[in-house]
Amino acid sequence: xxxxxxxxxxxxxxxxxxxxxxxxxxxxxxxxxxxxxxxxxxxxxxxxxxxxxxxxxxxxxxxxxxxxxxxxxxxxxxxxxxxxxxxxxxxxxxxxxxxxxxxxxxxxxxxxxxxxxxxxxxxxxxxxxxxxxxxxxxxxxxxxxxxxxxxxxxxxxxxxxxxxxxxxxxxxxxxxxxxxxxxxxxxxxxxxxxxxxxxxxxxxxxxxxxxxxxxxxxxxxxxxxxxxxxxxxxxxxxxxxxxxxxxxxxxxxxxxxxxxxxxxxxxxxxxxxxxxxxxxxxxxxxxxxxxxxxxxxxxxxxxxxxxxxxxxxxxxxxxxxxxxxxxxxxxxxxxxxxxxxxxxxxxxxxxxxxxxxxxxxxxxxxxxxxxxxxx
Amino acid sequence: xxxxxxxxxxxxxxxxxxxxxxxxxxxxxxxxxxxxxxxxxxxxxxxxxxxxxxxxxxxxxxxxxxxxxxxxxxxxxxxxxxxxxxxxxxxxxxxxxxxxxxxxxxxxxxxxxxxxxxxxxxxxxxxxxxxxxxxxxxxxxxxxxxxxxxxxxxxxxxxxxxxxxxxxxxxxxxxxxxxxxxxxxxxxxxxxxxxxxxxxxxxxxxxxxxxxxxxxxxxxxxxxxxxxxxxxxxxxxxxxxxxxxxxxxxxxxxxxxxxxxxxxxxx
Numbered sequence: 156x157x158x159x160x161x162x163x164x165x166x167x168x169x170x171x172x173x174x175x176x177x178x179x180x181x182x183x184x185x186x187x188x189x190x191x192x193x194x195x196x197x198x199x200x201x202x203x204x205x206x207x208x209x210x211x212x213x214x215x216x217x218x219x220x221x222x223x224x225x226x227x228x229x230x231x232x233x234x235x236x237x238x239x240x241x242x243x244x245x246x247x248x249x250x251x252x253x254x255x256x257x258x259x260x261x262x263x264x265x266x267x268x269x270x271x272x273x274x275x276x277x278x279x280x281x282x283x284x285x286x287x288x289x290x291x292x293x294x295x296x297x298x299x300x301x302x303x304x305x306x307x308x309x310x311x312x313x314x315x316x317x318x319x320x321x322x323x324x325x326x327x328x329x330x331x332x333x334x335x336x337x338x339x340x341x342x343x344x345x346x347x348x349x350x351x352x353x354x355x356x357x358x359x360x361x362x363x364x365x366x367x368x369x370x371x372x373x374x375x376x377x378x379x380x381x382x383x384x385x386x387x388x389x390x391x392x393x394x395x396x397x398x399x400x401x402x403x404x405x406x407x408x409x410x411x412x413x414x415x416x417x418x419x420x421x422x423x424x425x426x427x428x429x430x431x432x433x434x435x436x437x438x439x440x441x442x443x444x445x446x447x448x449x450x451x452x453x454x455x456x457x458x459x460x461x462x463x464x465x466x467x468x469x470x471x472x473x474x475x476x477x478x479x480x481x482x483x484x485x486x487x488x489x490x491x492x493x494x495x496x497x498x499x500x501x502x503x504x505x506x507x508x509x510x511x512x513x514x515x516x517x518x519x520x521x522x523x524x525x526x527x528x529x530x
Numbered sequence: 531x532x533x534x535x536x537x538x539x540x541x542x543x544x545x546x547x548x549x550x551x552x553x554x555x556x557x558x559x560x561x562x563x564x565x566x567x568x569x570x571x572x573x574x575x576x577x578x579x580x581x582x583x584x585x586x587x588x589x590x591x592x593x594x595x596x597x598x599x600x601x602x603x604x605x606x607x608x609x610x611x612x613x614x615x616x617x618x619x620x621x622x623x624x625x626x627x628x629x630x631x632x633x634x635x636x637x638x639x640x641x642x643x644x645x646x647x648x649x650x651x652x653x654x655x656x657x658x659x660x661x662x663x664x665x666x667x668x669x670x671x672x673x674x675x676x677x678x679x680x681x682x683x684x685x686x687x688x689x690x691x692x693x694x695x696x697x698x699x700x701x702x703x704x705x706x707x708x709x710x711x712x713x714x715x716x717x718x719x720x721x722x723x724x725x726x727x728x729x730x731x732x733x734x735x736x737x738x739x740x741x742x743x744x745x746x747x748x749x750x751x752x753x754x755x756x757x758x759x760x761x762x763x764x765x766x767x768x769x770x771x772x773x774x775x776x777x778x779x780x781x782x783x784x785x786x787x788x789x790x791x792x793x794x795x796x797x
Binding site for chain 1: 584585586587588591592595596599602607608609631632633634635636637638659660661663684686687688691709710711
């Protein structure tokens with residue numbers, strides 16, 4: 156408890172310090188590439204013949220996803236706290252790469268915990284982290300994926316808290332993490348709100364974002380929470396079936412519970428053991444949804460639905476061909492739901508958060524589109 | 531007063547200290563646990579912590595993680611652990627403390643757990659990952675059914691938290707010898723002496739120290755400062771190394787006896 160109390164204090168002080176905000180703003184602009192464009196997807200809109208589709212291009216950020224927003228913010232907090240070592244967990248490797256990147260930028264020692272299984276699936280990102288100077292530690296306990304990497308990072312943190320900062324990558328874990336990660340990601344929605352008002356002259360009717368832990372979704376939703384005419388739609392991983400273990404649809408298959416310091420909807424069995432999950436997209440493959448999403452869901456402000464592995468893959472191919480944008484598999488889940496609803500929504504304006512680019516998923520796309528991979 | 535309080539009172543009268551032994555219930559299988567507990571008690575364990583296996587044990591090191599995996603694989607649930615507790619209670623009056631993560635408890639139901647644990651002859655409960663700030667309902671449910679609630683205090687705990695730990699703990703207070711997870715260590719941290727002093731200032735309850743205890747010398751060192759010493763990973767490791775060895779119970783018994791001799795040792 157003491158480490159998170161210390162963190163909360165340090166974060167709140169940083170948040171209210173104009174010098175901190177101005178340094179972060181400058182790094183986001185000059186280093187990460189903010190603001191990201193809001194792009195009108197003309198060909199996709201025409202081919203669907205319904206809603207007008209706008210894409211928030213977080214995929215254009217440095218390191219290829221929205222993760223860098225949070226990493227820059229938290230690394231500056233770590234520096235203020237006088238820490239010299241940063242640790243992180245990663246699933247697909249995007250948060251690990253973003254953490255390794257900011258550690259190189261700001262001169263921190265960096266250790267990234269990654270499940271053995273994920274290291275095997277995402278070899279390129281493991282190499283990328285090492286090239287950036289990070290140490291990648293393989294986690295062989297439990298399911299050997301993201302959930303176990305988080306547990307291992309927490310164990311490291313409680314043992315080394317004096318000099319170590321735990322840079323958690325999603326809107327998960329114990330307070331203040333969900334609040335802090337949201338604050339560092341809410342820039343997505345603040346920009347998008349301004350940009351859509353410029354582009355369309357009005358607010359969108361619906362916003363679509365994929366939800367693993369939920370950082371990109373809470374980031375784009377947050378600025379629109381008071382705009383009650385705007386539907387906020389989170390898309391979870393429907394995976395490959397309805398049975399427990401085949402998906403990561405926490406609102407459909409989960410129940411309230413406590414995991415890794417947070418209380419939210421979690422996939423679990425009747426004995427309260429956390430369930431295994433599946434998604435073709437490693438970034439959505441996690442048993443708990445961020446607690447603020449649970450709170451918004453229970454108040455009826457946000458809705459959640461799912462896209463299956465197959466629907467996400469198909470949406471990725473569609474977006475690639477219609478717009479020349481290969482999305483991350485995570486983001487493809489959001490695209491899939493927008494595409495599903497668009498034809499029946501003539502006159503509506505949809506905004507989709509393309510939270511990351513698909514470079515990291517090329518091997519999975521190759522496996523699934525074998526007809527494109529012939530000599 | 532539960533068996534835990536009676537035990538500490540008795541030891542105090544005799545000028546003795548308690549050795550608390552942890553094992554993961556259901557490791558390697560639920561039907562093995564009662565015999566393993568009996569061996570611990572024969573060796574001189576004064577209180578048994580029955581660990582409830584959990585899929586995501588963030589407070590535990592690799593040894594207890596693996597024990598939990600074995601127990602889960604063998605089909606152990608919180609319900610199973612309660613029935614193991616009842617079996618032990620049929621043959622022994624040794625105090626039993628349930629040692630569990632919060633999620634299985636939420637799923638089982640607080641009141642239902644308090645009722646069923648009490649009926650099984652269990653004396654108290656420790657939640658590893660519940661913060662004392664949110665403990666009021668839990669403690670009330672347990673106390674209604676006559677169960678003790680033991681809370682953890684760590685070297686990093688603030689004075690405000692130590693007061694809350696004192697307020698909600700009954701039976702004894704569990705001090706964590708150092709920051710980090712469970713597991714054996716060569717030497718014990720210097721951090722524990724100030725923690726003992728700080729905790730004494732806010733409670734009259736007996737104090738137990740755990741995390742990292744694996745040798746008679748540790749027991750000797752801590753036994754001079756607190757009422758009880760907890761040993762966990764070292765026992766679980768012995769179990770792990772002798773899963774199919776028919777001498778496991780004898781080895782456990784003699785290891786506990788050796789640890790307990792630490793209390794008699796002069797430094």
